[in-house]
Amino acid sequence: MNGFRTLLFAVAGFLLHSTHGLSQVIVIANASVRSSSASKADLREVFSGTSSTLRDGTRVVPVFHRPGPVQDEFVATYLGKSDAAFRAAWRSLVFSGQANMPRSLDSDSAVVAYVARTPGSIGYIESKSSHESVKVLAVQ
Amino acid sequence: MTADTGNVRLDDRLKSFLVVALALAFSVAFSAPAQVLDKYDVQLHGYATQGFLYSTQNNIYTTDSSDVSPRWTDAVVNIGAIPSAKIRVGAQVRYFLFGNYSNGVSLDWAQVDYRVNQHFGVRAGKVKTPSSLYNEVQDIDPAYIWSLLPPSVYPVSSRNSFLSHVGGVAYGNVQVGDGLGKLEYRAWGGRQKIGPSDGIFVIYRELGLDLPEGLRGGYFGGTLRWKTPISGLLVGAADTWKSDWQSKVVLINAALTGKETVRAFNLPNYFLSYSHGKFEAAAECTRVHPVILDAFPGLSPITIRVDTRAWYVLGSYKVTKKLGTGLYFSEQVDHAALLGNPARFSKDWALAARYDFNQYLYLKAEQHFIDGTAIVYDTELNPRGLKPDTRLTILKIGVSF
Numbered sequence: 134m135n136g137f138r139t140l141l142f143a144v145a146g147f148l149l150h151s152t153h154g155l156s157q158v159i160v161i162a163n164a165s166v167r168s169s170s171a172s173k174a175d176l177r178e179v180f181s182g183t184s185s186t187l188r189d190g191t192r193v194v195p196v197f198h199r200p201g202p203v204q205d206e207f208v209a210t211y212l213g214k215s216d217a218a219f220r221a222a223w224r225s226l227v228f229s230g231q232a233n234m235p236r237s238l239d240s241d242s243a244v245v246a247y248v249a250r251t252p253g254s255i256g257y258i259e260s261k262s263s264h265e266s267v268k269v270l271a272v273q
Numbered sequence: 274m275t276a277d278t279g280n281v282r283l284d285d286r287l288k289s290f291l292v293v294a295l296a297l298a299f300s301v302a303f304s305a306p307a308q309v310l311d312k313y314d315v316q317l318h319g320y321a322t323q324g325f326l327y328s329t330q331n332n333i334y335t336t337d338s339s340d341v342s343p344r345w346t347d348a349v350v351n352i353g354a355i356p357s358a359k360i361r362v363g364a365q366v367r368y369f370l371f372g373n374y375s376n377g378v379s380l381d382w383a384q385v386d387y388r389v390n391q392h393f394g395v396r397a398g399k400v401k402t403p404s405s406l407y408n409e410v411q412d413i414d415p416a417y418i419w420s421l422l423p424p425s426v427y428p429v430s431s432r433n434s435f436l437s438h439v440g441g442v443a444y445g446n447v448q449v450g451d452g453l454g455k456l457e458y459r460a461w462g463g464r465q466k467i468g469p470s471d472g473i474f475v476i477y478r479e480l481g482l483d484l485p486e487g488l489r490g491g492y493f494g495g496t497l498r499w500k501t502p503i504s505g506l507l508v509g510a511a512d513t514w515k516s517d518w519q520s521k522v523v524l525i526n527a528a529l530t531g532k533e534t535v536r537a538f539n540l541p542n543y544f545l546s547y548s549h550g551k552f553e554a555a556a557e558c559t560r561v562h563p564v565i566l567d568a569f570p571g572l573s574p575i576t577i578r579v580d581t582r583a584w585y586v587l588g589s590y591k592v593t594k595k596l597g598t599g600l601y602f603s604e605q606v607d608h609a610a611l612l613g614n615p616a617r618f619s620k621d622w623a624l625a626a627r628y629d630f631n632q633y634l635y636l637k638a639e640q641h642f643i644d645g646t647a648i649v650y651d652t653e654l655n656p657r658g659l660k661p662d663t664r665l666t667i668l669k670i671g672v673s674f
Contacts, residue, residue, distance in 0.1 A: 183446070183457075184391050184446070185388070185391060186390070186391055192358070200632055213504075213505075213548075213549070213550055214550075215551070215591055215594055216594075216632075217591075217594060217595070217629050217632070218591065220632060221415060221416050221417065222416070224318075224320075224413065224415050224416050224673060225409075225410040225413055225416035225417075227316075227318055227351065227353070228318070228320070228349065228351055228365065228410070228412075228413040228415075228416070229382075229401045229409040229410050229413060230353075230363055230365065230382045230384055230386070230396065230400065230401055231401075231409070232361075233314060233316055233353045233354075233355055233361055233363070234316060234318065236314075253358075
């Protein structure tokens with residue numbers, strides 16, 4: 134019984150430790166994007182390639198992160214998928230001619246720079262990263 | 274016959290045009306300055322897979338699978354660009370080898386896509402046909418866990434011929450109402466060509482018939498997909514209407530040439546899919562019921578009736594970030610065939626696993642337990658006759674970029 138308790142504590146400790154490193158992901162957009170907010174459903178549609186507009190009609194172009202913690206957290210939180218499943222779904226769209234793959238950038242600073250200079254673009258970064266040149270969308 | 278020859282020429286001219294256009298697109302892509310590629314978001318993607326088949330009891334899919342066959346290779350190159358906010362252009366070429374079905378390069382699709390808004394867009398050229406749940410993506414191996422999609426609805430032997438058509442697709446979606454989900458709609462029309470090396474004609478040759486020019490004809494259809502308010506649940510239906518298709522047919526043993534007519538018929542599909550986190554499930558059913566007439570000079574017409582009803586149910590689960598597993602049951606029964614004959618049906622239980630080494634490289638393994646022989650077997654490769662059941666093991670390695 135003591136062994137079982139030790140195992141439970143060990144698992145709980147591991148889970149706490151593994152989630153401790155995650156910080157909040159925020160959604161950013163180019164200044165030309167009219168909306169100041171987006172719903173979770175909007176983000177799911179736009180980032181899964183089934184829509185190119187937010188609910189209020191604003192046309193947007195998504196930009197991705199390279200595989201890593203930010204990408205994992207965003208797709209898990211807003212799309213309910215693993216990054217592998219997310220990319221597999223996009224490959225389906227690309228290889229069947231239904232979409233072009235959005236750009237995947239290496240870092241938060243690269244995403245911020247691209248979103249700042251590209252009208253209509255929408256991306257995501259860690260909240261602690263610098264993002265003065267773009268607007269932050271509130272997620273409802 | 275004149276009209277048919279004209280169609281052959283039209284198809285060949287169109288194919289030549291598309292191949293030249295694609296070659297030009299590739300040459301532009303490789304020679305253009307980086308800022309031009311960046312401006313038009315020119316992208317190059319591709320994937321390649323190599324499969325190995327091992328079976329007991331019967332040799333399957335026109336391969337020597339009882340000795341482990343490596344005759345399953347796919348290689349795809351895709352180029353796309355976005356010249357303006359509403360227009361996309363792209364093309365995809367494929368090398369496909371599968372048993373004795375195919376061994377060559379073909380154009381998967383080459384299209385211009387004009388998307389007015391989310392409610393309406395149109396693709397024209399050689400386009401993927403959205404005639405069922407997975408038809409548009411059934412040849413895209415990196416996109417799913419399975420090595421073979423359920424064969425009753427997605428027969429790999431005639432996969433390439435049913436993937437696309439020359440013509441167009443109109444598409445769009447609309448919110449049904451607050452809290453009622455979203456409706457996606459697609460309508461398509463044009464001409465389809467089933468090449469003479471298609472797996473469907475293996476059955477013809479077993480009957481002593483050959484279609485040296487394959488089959489071609491017009492068809493159109495529509496699909497509705499309802500993304501329901503229940504998160505992850507999609508329900509849909511599609512129907513395809515084919516006109517009368519005609520082609521030259523040869524009675525092999527008598528060296529007689531005649532005319533084959535596949536009478537007009539429709540292909541209904543009903544499907545649903547559900548995904549929640551790491552779990553995905555889907556089910557689909559369809560019915561194929563053509564009447565085929567073969568007329569030869571001096572002989573009574575031969576009438577072939579088929580009434581195949583097919584369905585499957587599948588589920589998959591992502592065990593870890595790199596490992597996924599799945600299970601499906603797939604069944605097809607030809608209700609026009611003689612009772613008691615194993616060639617009348619196929620019932621296939623399949624267990625699958627996929628391991629992603631990284632975002633580019635993956636390995637698949639799949640075990641099939643097949644009862645019945647309705648899927649394609651070649652009697653020349655099974656000289657002692659077909660046994661009623663088959664065990665099939667598949668290993669597949671793939672890379673995509």
